[in-house]
Amino acid sequence: xASIKDVARLAGVSLxxxxxxxxxxxxxxxxxxxxxxxxxxxxxxxxxxPARQLRAGLSRTIAVVVLDVANxxxxxxxxxxxxxxxxxxxxxxxxxxxxxxxxxxxxxxxLVQQQVLGILLSxxxxxxxxxxxxxxxxxxxxxxxxxxxxxxxFASVAVDDVHGGALVGxxxxxxxxxxxxxxxxxxxxxxxxxxxxxLRSTFRGRRVDVxxxxxxxxxxxxxxxxxxxxxPARDRPTALFCANDLLAIGVLNACMRxxxxxxxxxxxxxxxxxxxxxxxxxxxxxxxxPGRRLGREAVELLLAExxxxxxxxxxxxxxxxxxxxxxxxxxxxxxxxxxAGPSAS
Numbered sequence: 030x031a032s033i034k035d036v037a038r039l040a041g042v043s044l045x046x047x048x049x050x051x052x053x054x055x056x057x058x059x060x061x062x063x064x065x066x067x068x069x070x071x072x073x074x075x076x077x078x079p080a081r082q083l084r085a086g087l088s089r090t091i092a093v094v095v096l097d098v099a100n101x102x103x104x105x106x107x108x109x110x111x112x113x114x115x116x117x118x119x120x121x122x123x124x125x126x127x128x129x130x131x132x133x134x135x136x137x138x139x140l141v142q143q144q145v146l147g148i149l150l151s152x153x154x155x156x157x158x159x160x161x162x163x164x165x166x167x168x169x170x171x172x173x174x175x176x177x178x179x180x181x182x183f184a185s186v187a188v189d190d191v192h193g194g195a196l197v198g199x200x201x202x203x204x205x206x207x208x209x210x211x212x213x214x215x216x217x218x219x220x221x222x223x224x225x226x227x228l229r230s231t232f233r234g235r236r237v238d239v240x241x242x243x244x245x246x247x248x249x250x251x252x253x254x255x256x257x258x259x260x261p262a263r264d265r266p267t268a269l270f271c272a273n274d275l276l277a278i279g280v281l282n283a284c285m286r287x288x289x290x291x292x293x294x295x296x297x298x299x300x301x302x303x304x305x306x307x308x309x310x311x312x313x314x315x316x317x318x319p320g321r322r323l324g325r326e327a328v329e330l331l332l333a334e335x336x337x338x339x340x341x342x343x344x345x346x347x348x349x350x351x352x353x354x355x356x357x358x359x360x361x362x363x364x365x366x367x368x369a370g371p372s373a374s
Contacts, residue, residue, distance in 0.1 A: 031072035040068040089119045091328065092140045093149045093174075094133065096218075097245070098125035100275060101303035102320050103151065106174060109324025110149060117332060119146060128153055128215075128244065141168050147331040149324070151175045154217055159183060170334035172327045176219060177347055184330040184346040186323045190220050193316040193352035194227025197270050197298050200314075200354060206268045206296070206363040207235050212253040212280075213272025214241040221245075221272045224300060228270055238266060245272060250279020254287070257295075267296065267363040274299035274306045274315055281310050281359070292361040302355050312357035319350055 037047045042061055049056045050065040057065070068074070091114050095103040111121045124140070126133035130153045137158075140148055147170040152158035155173065159180030162168050173185035201209055211228055213221040229237055240256050242249040250271065257265055271277035277299030284291050291297055291311045299306055302317035326348055 031074040033074070035072055036065060036068045036074050039072060040064040088144050088146045090143075090145045091119050091121050091147050091149065091331065092124060092136075092145045093121055093151075093324075094124045094126055094136050094140075095151045095174075096126055096128050096153065098123060100245070100273070100301075101305065102273070102301040102318065105303075105320025106149075106151070106324040106327075109321030110328050111324075112321070113325045113328040117328075119328075119332075126151075126153055128218075130154065130157055133158065137162065137168075145169050147171065147335055149174050149327045149331065152178075155179045155219060170331055172331045172334075174323060174327050177349065184334065186327045186330065186348045186350070188318045188323070188350050188352050190223035190352070191227040191230070193300060193318075194224035194229075194270075195231045196227075196316055196352065196354040197224075197300075198228040198231030200298070200356070200360065201268050201270070201296070202232050202235065204296075204360065204362040206266075208238075208266045209236070209268040209270060210238040210240055210257060210266040211270050211272070212240040212242055212250070212276055213245065214243060214249075216241055218245075224270075224272050236266075242272075242276065245276055247275050247279035247282065250276040250281075251283040252279075254280050254283040254289075258287070268298070268360070269295060270298045270300075272300055274301045274303045274313060277313055277315070277359075278305060278309050281313065285310050292359050296360040296363070298360060302353075306355075307357065309359075311359045314357045314360040315355050317353040317355050322350065 033044060033047050037044050042065060046057060046061055047065055050062050054062055091110065093107055093110055097103060107121065107123055114121050124136040126136060133153050149172050150158060151174045155176050156179045159178050162171055171183055173183055175187055177185050177187050211225050213224065216222060225239065240253050242253060253276065269280060271280060277297050280297055281291060284295065289295060297313065299313050299315040302315045306313040306315045330346065
């Protein structure tokens with residue numbers, strides 16, 4: 030593979046001249062620039078972008094740190110971030126915290142050391158994450174994703190989860206449900222708490238049971254149904270609101286194994302509107318979030334900070350988008366109570 034020295038030798042110029050042609054061509058005379066460009070083409074020279082970035086103290090890498098890389102909602106955010114990053118000649122790398130604060134801290138340490146262009150962070154806990162970053166004297170620009178940071182000085186993109194929960198509460202109250210359950214966790218996740226708060230705000234005067242889960246996964250969803258069926262029949266809810274679609278899909282799968290009819294015996298609602306929601310065993314009623322747009326807008330805010338672009342007066346650096354209720358086949362008006370169906374053989 031040809032090196033920059035080979036280019037300089039063939040063009041009959043110094044290494045500095047070749048470097049200027051690659052990085053600051055306006056400093057080189059047209060005649061010398063043409064000689065260098067001919068040598069580059071003849072040799073098939075391709076410059077090392079990482080090496081150039083290290084020499085210049087620059088990077089074209091944007092890191093995205095997410096809570097759960099297996100969750101399709103975060104996949105949508107990553108895809109949106111990549112779409113805009115590529116338009117600006119930047120690349121995206123993904124780090125998965127897995128909801129572990131210590132793992133998140135290790136990722137942030139490494140990314141700061143690697144001098145990435147910036148970080149899009151979906152934090153395990155917004156206060157802890159802000160403290161981690163503030164403790165470092167120098168860190169790249171950070172945009173919080175799917176969370177409004179508690180600490181000042183950070184840009185963010187998020188969805189109004191309180192409103193999203195309120196949409197579900199309104200749906201279930203207007204369709205006659207008097208006793209429902211909410212499943213989600215851990216409760217250290219602000220999104221989960223906000224969705225529950227919103228649910229209660231429009232389901233006033235009715236019963237809401239809370240089933241806290243250790244994680245927001247399909248496996249945890251199956252255990253939620255076990256919890257509900259362990260109760261006396263008269264004490265079971267007629268509807269279940271899950272804090273995300275993966276939990277809800279786990280519930281739907283467990284209902285199918287137990288031969289429990291959804292929505293005839295139990296209405297189920299999710300949150301996120303991932304691609305699997307519409308094609309689940311029963312098309313899932315859910316709350317949609319614009320994941321790809323969150324990713325694009327986060328990169329836009331990040332690049333503005335990197336370029337020192339000041340937002341116009343009155344323009345928010347903390348963007349909040351509205352969720353959308355998507356009603357499908359997994360909900361219906363309440364007129365029955367959940368019963369324990371036979372286990373599938």
